Amino acid sequence: MNRIIHNNKFILGNKKIIYHSCPKNACTSVKTMIMRIFGDDRSNETHRPWPHTIIRCEDFSKKQDFDIRLCIIRDPVERFTSAYINRVVHRKQMPYVDFDDFVENFPIYYKKYGSINWHLSQQSRFIGRDMSYYTHIYDVSEVLTDLSGVSVSSIREQSSKKYEKPILTKDQARKVKDYFKQDYAIFSKIGRYHENFSNRA
Numbered sequence: 001m002n003r004i005i006h007n008n009k010f011i012l013g014n015k016k017i018i019y020h021s022c023p024k025n026a027c028t029s030v031k032t033m034i035m036r037i038f039g040d041d042r043s044n045e046t047h048r049p050w051p052h053t054i055i056r057c058e059d060f061s062k063k064q065d066f067d068i069r070l071c072i073i074r075d076p077v078e079r080f081t082s083a084y085i086n087r088v089v090h091r092k093q094m095p096y097v098d099f100d101d102f103v104e105n106f107p108i109y110y111k112k113y114g115s116i117n118w119h120l121s122q123q124s125r126f127i128g129r130d131m132s133y134y135t136h137i138y139d140v141s142e143v144l145t146d147l148s149g150v151s152v153s154s155i156r157e158q159s160s161k162k163y164e165k166p167i168l169t170k171d172q173a174r175k176v177k178d179y180f181k182q183d184y185a186i187f188s189k190i191g192r193y194h195e196n197f198s199n200r201a
Contacts, residue, residue, distance in 0.1 A: 021071075023121075024119050026074075030072065031054075070138075075139075076177065085166075107179075
């Protein structure tokens with residue numbers, strides 16, 4: 001019987017699944033997809049925390065013995081620009097600064113504003129540092145159909161697309177990559193962002 005065991009742990013068919021979610025890695029879309037699989041669809045509600053109140057992002061604590069161990073990763077530069085548009089420009093979760101300022105003074109804003117800290121922590125905070133633990137790793141840009149046959153891109157819940165995406169200078173890209181060098185080091189071990197480890201399942 002398909003059911004949610006607890007938070008990010010599920011039974012789907014005869015498989016036990018754990019999904020280590022990470023902020024700004026399509027987690028709203030994927031969580032919505034998962035909830036729809038289990039017959040819970042409140043995506044039209046104005047109360048934005050759904051489905052995060054049911055499937056929560058959590059600090060990675062320990063490896064778990066599940067049939068499918070899933071995470072989604074994202075290029076840190078792309079994630080950085082997305083968080084700026086969504087959290088600073090769109091949702092106004094810190095006083096507005098232009099993108100140049102945000103890049104230059106990111107360490108200050110990261111320490112000062114909780115939403116920036118949460119959404120732009122190293123991805124390894126949420127998915128750990130050992131990518132060999134996972135049976136399935138997806139890049140955020142991929143279509144995740146293995147579990148439901150539904151395209152994540154077709155159920156995206158974020159609403160920041162009307163804002164123009166910043167274009168980084170070479171120096172800005174270098175600075176952002178340096179901020180997230182830990183994630184880049186971890187991801188380099190799987191060869192490329194679009195690696196799918198499903199053959200390990």
